[in-house]
Structures are given as structure tokens and as C-alpha cells.
Amino acid sequence: MAPSPIAPPAAFGYPVRVQPHHTDYGGVVWHGTYISWMETARIECLRSHNMDFANWVGCGVDLPVVDLSLQYHQPLRLGDEAVVITWLQPRRGIRLVWQYQIQNRATQATCVTGVITLVPVNAEQRKILRQLPEPVQSDLDRLYASML
Amino acid sequence: MAPSPIAPPAAFGYPVRVQPHHTDYGGVVWHGTYISWMETARIECLRSHNMDFANWVGCGVDLPVVDLSLQYHQPLRLGDEAVVITWLQPRRGIRLVWQYQIQNRATQATCVTGVITLVPVNAEQRKILRQLPEPVQSDLDRLYASML
Amino acid sequence: MAPSPIAPPAAFGYPVRVQPHHTDYGGVVWHGTYISWMETARIECLRSHNMDFANWVGCGVDLPVVDLSLQYHQPLRLGDEAVVITWLQPRRGIRLVWQYQIQNRATQATCVTGVITLVPVNAEQRKILRQLPEPVQSDLDRLYASML
Amino acid sequence: MAPSPIAPPAAFGYPVRVQPHHTDYGGVVWHGTYISWMETARIECLRSHNMDFANWVGCGVDLPVVDLSLQYHQPLRLGDEAVVITWLQPRRGIRLVWQYQIQNRATQATCVTGVITLVPVNAEQRKILRQLPEPVQSDLDRLYASML
Numbered sequence: 001m002a003p004s005p006i007a008p009p010a011a012f013g014y015p016v017r018v019q020p021h022h023t024d025y026g027g028v029v030w031h032g033t034y035i036s037w038m039e040t041a042r043i044e045c046l047r048s049h050n051m052d053f054a055n056w057v058g059c060g061v062d063l064p065v066v067d068l069s070l071q072y073h074q075p076l077r078l079g080d081e082a083v084v085i086t087w088l089q090p091r092r093g094i095r096l097v098w099q100y101q102i103q104n105r106a107t108q109a110t111c112v113t114g115v116i117t118l119v120p121v122n123a124e125q126r127k128i129l130r131q132l133p134e135p136v137q138s139d140l141d142r143l144y145a146s147m148l
Numbered sequence: 149m150a151p152s153p154i155a156p157p158a159a160f161g162y163p164v165r166v167q168p169h170h171t172d173y174g175g176v177v178w179h180g181t182y183i184s185w186m187e188t189a190r191i192e193c194l195r196s197h198n199m200d201f202a203n204w205v206g207c208g209v210d211l212p213v214v215d216l217s218l219q220y221h222q223p224l225r226l227g228d229e230a231v232v233i234t235w236l237q238p239r240r241g242i243r244l245v246w247q248y249q250i251q252n253r254a255t256q257a258t259c260v261t262g263v264i265t266l267v268p269v270n271a272e273q274r275k276i277l278r279q280l281p282e283p284v285q286s287d288l289d290r291l292y293a294s295m296l
Numbered sequence: 297m298a299p300s301p302i303a304p305p306a307a308f309g310y311p312v313r314v315q316p317h318h319t320d321y322g323g324v325v326w327h328g329t330y331i332s333w334m335e336t337a338r339i340e341c342l343r344s345h346n347m348d349f350a351n352w353v354g355c356g357v358d359l360p361v362v363d364l365s366l367q368y369h370q371p372l373r374l375g376d377e378a379v380v381i382t383w384l385q386p387r388r389g390i391r392l393v394w395q396y397q398i399q400n401r402a403t404q405a406t407c408v409t410g411v412i413t414l415v416p417v418n419a420e421q422r423k424i425l426r427q428l429p430e431p432v433q434s435d436l437d438r439l440y441a442s443m444l
Numbered sequence: 445m446a447p448s449p450i451a452p453p454a455a456f457g458y459p460v461r462v463q464p465h466h467t468d469y470g471g472v473v474w475h476g477t478y479i480s481w482m483e484t485a486r487i488e489c490l491r492s493h494n495m496d497f498a499n500w501v502g503c504g505v506d507l508p509v510v511d512l513s514l515q516y517h518q519p520l521r522l523g524d525e526a527v528v529i530t531w532l533q534p535r536r537g538i539r540l541v542w543q544y545q546i547q548n549r550a551t552q553a554t555c556v557t558g559v560i561t562l563v564p565v566n567a568e569q570r571k572i573l574r575q576l577p578e579p580v581q582s583d584l585d586r587l588y589a590s591m592l
Contacts, residue, residue, distance in 0.1 A: 019339060020349075021180060021332045023173040025226050025501065026567065030169055031509040032483070035476035036317045043315060053316075054375025057469065065475040069513045075570055078173045079350025123470065126519055167487060168497075169480045173353065174419065179361040180335070183328035184465045191463060201464075202523025205321065213327040217365045223422055227498025271322065274371055317474055321467040321522050328465060374469050 004113045007101055010147050011087035012048055014041035015105075018080045028075035034112050035068070038100055041084040042116070049146055051139045059133050062126070063096065063118040070114035074104070081105040091144045094130060095119050152261045155249055158295050159235035160196055162189035163253075166228045176223035182260050183216070186248055189232040190264070197294055199287045207281050210274070211244065211266040218262035222252070229253040239292045242278060243267050300409045303397055306443050307383035308344055310337035311401075314376045324371035330408050331364070334396055337380040338412070345442055347435045355429050358422070359392065359414040366410035370400070377401040387440045390426060391415050448557045451545055454591050455531035456492055458485035459549075462524045472519035478556050479512070482544055485528040486560070493590055495583045503577050506570070507540065507562040514558035518548070525549040535588045538574060539563050 016037050024030040043053045056063070076082055082102055089097040095117050102112040120129040120136070132140065164185050172178040191201045204211070224230055230250055237245040243265050250260040268277040268284070280288065312333050320326040339349045352359070372378055378398055385393040391413050398408040416425040416432070428436065460481050468474040487497045500507070520526055526546055533541040539561050546556040564573045564580070576584065 017336075017340075018350075019332070019336045020172050020174075021178055021335055024168050025171040025173075025175045026168075026506050026508070026570075027173045028508070028570070031512065032169060032476055032479035035479060036315070039317055039476075040313075040315045044313075052375060054314075054373070057374060062470050064470070064472070064516065064519070066516050067514070068475065068516075070511070072508065072510050072512075075508070077350070078353060079348060126470075126472070165484075165488075166498075167480070167484045169483055174358050174360070174422075176360070176422070179364065180328055180331035183331060184463070187328070187465055188461075188463045192461075200523060202521070205522060210322050212322070212324070212368065212371070214368050215366070216327065216368075218363070220360065220362050220364075223360070225498070226501060227496060274322075274324070316468050316470075317476060319469040320464050321469075321471045322464075323469045326465055 004101060004110060005099060007085050007099075008087055008147070011085050012041065012045035014044050014084040014086070016082050016084060018076050018078050018082070020078065023078050028077055031072060034070065034102060037084050037102070038086070038114070038116060041086045041100070042098055045086055046143070049143055051143065056136050056139070057123060059136055060123045061129060061132060061136050062121050062123040064121060064126070065116055066095070066119050067117040068114070070112060072112055074109050074111045076104060076111050082111065088143065088147050090147070094128070152249060152258060153247060155233045156235055156295070159233050160189065160193035162192050162232040162234070164230050164232060166224050166226050166230070168226065171226050174223075176225055179220060182218065182250060185232050185250070186234070186262070186264060189234045189248070190246055193234055194291070197291055199291065204284050204287070205271060207284055208271045209277060209280060209284050210269050210271040212269060212274070213264055214243070214267050215265040216262070218260060220260050222257050222259045224252060224259050230259065236291065236295050238295070242276070300397060300406060301395060303381050303395075304383055304443070307381050308337065308341035310340050310380040310382070312378050312380060314372050314374050314378070316374065319374050322371075324373055327368060330366065330398060333380050333398070334382070334394075334410070334412060337382045337396070338394055341382055342439070345439055347439065352432050352435070353419060355432055356419045357425060357428060357432050358417050358419040360417060360422070361412055362391070362415050363413040364410070366408060368408055370405050370407045372400060372407055378407065384439065384443050386443070390424070448545060448554060449543060451529045451543075452531055452591070455529050456485065456489035458488050458528040458530070460526050460528060462520050462522050462526070464522065467522050470519075472521055475516060478514065478546065481528050481546070482530070482558070482560060485530045485544070486542055489530055490587070493587055495587065500580050500583070501567060503580055504567045505573060505576060505580050506565050506567040508565060508570070509560055510539070510563050511561040512558070514556060516556055518553050518555045520548060520555055526555065532587065532591050534591070538572070
């Protein structure tokens with residue numbers, strides 16, 4: 001396995017605590033739960049740059065996930081505190097490629113790593129949008145600039 | 149506690165098996181999981197009467213839950229087989245009142261009982277609809293008639 | 297419908313933001329999502345009193361929900377900010393009765409009200425516990441005292 | 445992108461219908477929902493071979509996901525009928541590698557493809573198990589033989 005990339009200084013950290021509904025019979029976080037955490041981290045990262053995803057949706061743009069790749073290294077348990085670290089990869093076409101690392105706050109261990117790719121679509125017909133309406137386009141330009 | 153009502157012959161049974169994602173750290177079904185099962189049972193009950201809920205939504209009608217009351221009597225565990233029994237209470241105005249019993253298939257024990265009330269709204273403004281468009285109105289008339 | 301009780305000064309507020317995975321096709325929070333928010337609010341309320349629910353579980357005590365009653369008054373939408381207000385009703389036997397109000401932060405509207413009742417059980421056999429091990433018993437005594 | 449592999453004759457098909465709780469504000473299945481469907485398909489595939497996953501857990505074996513890779517090609521909408529097709533890749537060490545294709549039943553379109561890798565661990569310490577207790581070992585031998 002390739003070593004996990006190092007989070008850049010501009011990466012965003014979203015703190016989360018393991019609640020009962022995150023766990024399964026094994027006493028650990030169920031593997032699908034992380035997908036929700038990663039979504040929230042992505043949207044709160046946008047908010048930290050004063051961008052409102054609900055506003056993008058209001059402009060007729062949706063951002064569905066087209067590719068998702070996760071590696072699970074260590075479990076998290078009920079009550080554990082974690083941080084979902086995320087950053088955007090340099091722009092390459094219209095796809096947004098978000099890198100992820102989820103760390104156990106107490107042990108600093110990396111529990112999950114992953115990459116999630118999204119693509120802008122027209123919210124109605126769900127066709128890929130190659131030109132984005134304002135303010136989505138200028139928000140994205142600003143977001144990519146902030147990651148440099 | 150009032151004794152649980154007896155399911156009428158017209159009640160609908162939706163079979164379900166406890167999967168890992170239904171459970172929590174306690175090894176039992178997480179209490180919120182039953183809400184999804186009850187929703188599926190409700191919609192599959194409609195389908196058993198040749199009514200397609202997605203079609204109602206396509207006609208601009210949504211049916212949000214306005215009241216939900218559940219009692220948890222016994223847990224279900226990983227791999228357990230259960231049946232979600234549901235039936236509609238006699239018509240009283242515009243509210244649809246669904247009665248529920250969830251039984252463990254192996255032991256016949258009643259694990260959860262409940263009542264869920266829905267009200268038709270306009271899908272856009274989410275205002276209560278006192279007059280329903282076709283075919284929703286005739287579907288509902290037929291549904292109530294089938295429960296007698 | 298009985299008017300909703302007024303939250304006492306000792307009530308706990310857990311802030312939450314509506315994320316995509318909280319919503320359904322109607323563009324509003326799916327009714328079952330609130331159950332997770334209420335669970336998190338309950339456990340973070342304990343934490344605000346320096347009580348660690350995971351520690352209780354480690355002592356062999358679980359707190360399953362035995363009764364849940366929710367009224368849905370108004371929807372919340374993608375991006376909305378809400379606060380889940382919760383407080384414990386005065387002690388009456390072994391049941392813990394949590395009162396809930398979920399408010400839209402922008403409009404101050406009460407969106408959901410409810411009551412959730414839990415009962416302590418032995419984590420293994422899931423039998424009701426009439427005597428609680430330490431530190432669960434003294435934690436609960438302290439929690440009830442704080443609500444006065 | 446590499447073309448999706450062709451499902452072998454021994455592949456298992458798990459039918460599913462898109463319910464309200466599977467969808468998000470976009471009116472399509474939320475990307476994390478598929479993870480639950482895939483888990484259920486995997487466990488029901490075992491059951492179709494008379495293997496009970498809950499029994500494996502009872503023997504002290506858990507099978508956590510260690511790698512998950514999904515591609516989303518087309519959305520599914522409320523009420524759509526789909527089939528989750530899954531099969532096990534030929535044995536290569538202790539990892540179980542499950543291949544997935546989710547198809548829209550009406551259009552035959554492939555909506556999601558993916559690969560999910562699991563590894564057996566001791567349920568208590570969650571250490572990788574290189575030797576499996578009975579009947580897990582003979583169940584797995586039989587499962588791999590059935591895929592040929």
C-alpha cells in the first residue's frame with residue numbers, strides 16, 4: 001500500500017465523537033458511518049471558507065460522489081474522539097478530489113484514509129456541468145487558491 | 149401500559165433480518181433502526197395494494213410523519229428474523245394513522261409496538277393538503293376500504 | 297395537543313447543522329434522523345456534567361430506550377442550523393425520562409418536541425438493573441441534583 | 445477507467461427497492477446508502493450457501509472491512525428497483541475480496557460498481573486471525589469452492 005500523503009497546512013479538521021448510533025455489534029464504528037463524517041467534514045470545510053453548500057444547491061448545482069476509496073487501518077470505539085482531516089487536491093478538470101485522514105485524538109493513530117471524488121451536475125437532469133453558475137464558480141476558484 | 153391492539157386480518161407483514169448495520173455496540177438493534185423498517189413496511193403495504201408511493205410524490209404529494217410513538221419491549225440481535233406488521237387505523241380526517249407490531253419470528257415475542265401518524269402535504273410548500281389530487285385520493289379511498 | 301413544556305435553565309443545548317445525509321427526497325430532514333441527534337444531545341449533556349457514557353457501558357450498564365414519543369411541527373432543510381435542547385425530568389423510579397425540543401436557530405421555531413425514556417440494564421443479559429454499580433449510581437444522583 | 449468485470453454465473457443477486465430513507469435532498473440514493481445494501485447482499489449471499497454470519501460472530505470471528513472502493517455511474521431514484529450483484533474473487537491469502545455491481549432493474553443500467561475487502565479478526569482484540577475456528581474455516585472453504 002502506498003504511504004498515506006501528508007496533510008498540507010491548509011487542511012481542515014472536523015472533530016467528531018463516537019456515539020452509540022455510529023457503532024455496530026462489534027463495539028466499533030461501523031464502516032459506513034465514516035462516509036457521513038467525511039461528508040460533514042467536506043461541507044464544514046467549505047463553510048470555513050464562507051461557502052454555503054446549500055446555496056450551491058439553491059443555484060441548481062449538486063455535487064454527487066462519483067468515486068470513493070477508503071482504507072480502514074484501526075477501529076474507533078464508543079466515546080472515542082477523532083478528527084476528520086480533509087483537503088482538496090490541486091485542480092485537474094472539473095472533478096473535485098478530496099483527500100481524507102481520520103485520526104484518533106487520544107492516540108494520534110490514523111484510523112481511516114481515503115479519497116472521495118465529486119463532480120458538479122445540474123440538480124434537475126443530473127448532467128455534468130462544465131460551466132458553473134455564479135457564485136459557485138468564483139467560490140471554487142477561491143477554494144482552490146486557498147489550498148495552495 | 150395499555151395492552152397492544154390485535155393486528156386485524158388485513159394487516160401487512162414485512163419480513164426483515166437483522167444485519168450488522170442495524171445493530172449498535174450492545175449487540176442489539178439500535179432503537180432508531182426500527183424507524184426505517186417501519187417506513188419500508190408502510191410503503192410495501194401500499195405496494196401490496198398496487199399503490200406506488202413514488203407516484204404520489206410525482207403528483208406533488210408528500211406524506212411527512214407528524215407523530216411517532218414507539219415502545220420497545222425486547223431487543224432483536226444480529227441475524228434475528230423479524231416481521232414488521234402494520235395496518236391503517238380507521239379513517240379520521242386527513243391523518244393516516246399506522247399501527248405497528250414488530251415480532252421476533254423465532255420466538256413470536258412482540259419486540260416493538262408503535263403508532264406513526266402522517267399527514268399529506270404539498271411537496272413544494274409543505275402545506276397540509278385537505279384535497280388530494282388523483283390518483284392519490286382514490287388510492288387512499290381504496291386503501292381504507294381494504295382495511296375494513 | 298398539550299402545549300410543549302418550557303425548558304428549564306439547566307437544560308442542555310446541542311447545536312447541529314443539517315447535512316446532506318440528514319435529508320430525504322423532500323429536501324427536508326428525514327424523520328428518523330432526529331433520533332440520532334437526540335441520542336448525541338443526551339450523551340453530550342452527560343459529558344457536560346463530566347460523565348462518560350462509554351464508561352458506564354464499560355461498567356456493564358447499558359441504557360436502552362424503552363419509550364419514544366416525538367411530534368414533528370416544522371421541517372428543517374439542508375444547511376439549517378438547529379439546537380437540540382434536552383433535560384431530564386425529575387426522578388421517578390429507575391427510568392430516565394428525557395424531554396426534548398429541537399429549534400431552528402434562525403427562526404426560533406420549535407420543529408420537533410419529544411420524550412425519550414431509558415432504563416438501565418445489565419449489558420450482558422439485558423435485564424433491568426434496580427441497583428447500579430459505581431460510578432453510575434453517584435453519576436446519576438449528581439445528574440438529577442443538577443437539574444433541580 | 446477499467447471496464448467493469450463480468451459477474452460469474454455463481455454471483456448472488458440481492459433485490460432492493462429505493463425507500464425514502466435511502467434518498468437525499470437530490471431525490472436520488474445518498475452515496476453512503478449503498479454500503480448498507482452491499483453489506484446485506486454479502487451476508488445474504490452467505491446465507492444462500494447455508495452459512496450464518498451471526499454464527500461466525502458467535503464463534504469469536506468478526507470480518508471488518510479493510511478496503512472499500514466504489515464507482516458511482518448513475519443515480520437511483522425513489523421507488524426504483526435494483527439488484528445488488530456480488531461475488532467473491534478467487535482466494536488470495538486471508539482477505540475476502542467481494543466484487544459488486546448494482547443494476548437498475550428497469551433499465552439494466554449499471555449504477556454502482558465496487559470492490560470491498562474484509563479480513564477475519566478475533567472479535568475481542570480485533571487482531572487478524574490467520575487460523576480460523578470451525579465452522580468458519582470449512583464454511584469459507586465451501587464458499588470459495590462454490591465460486592469456481
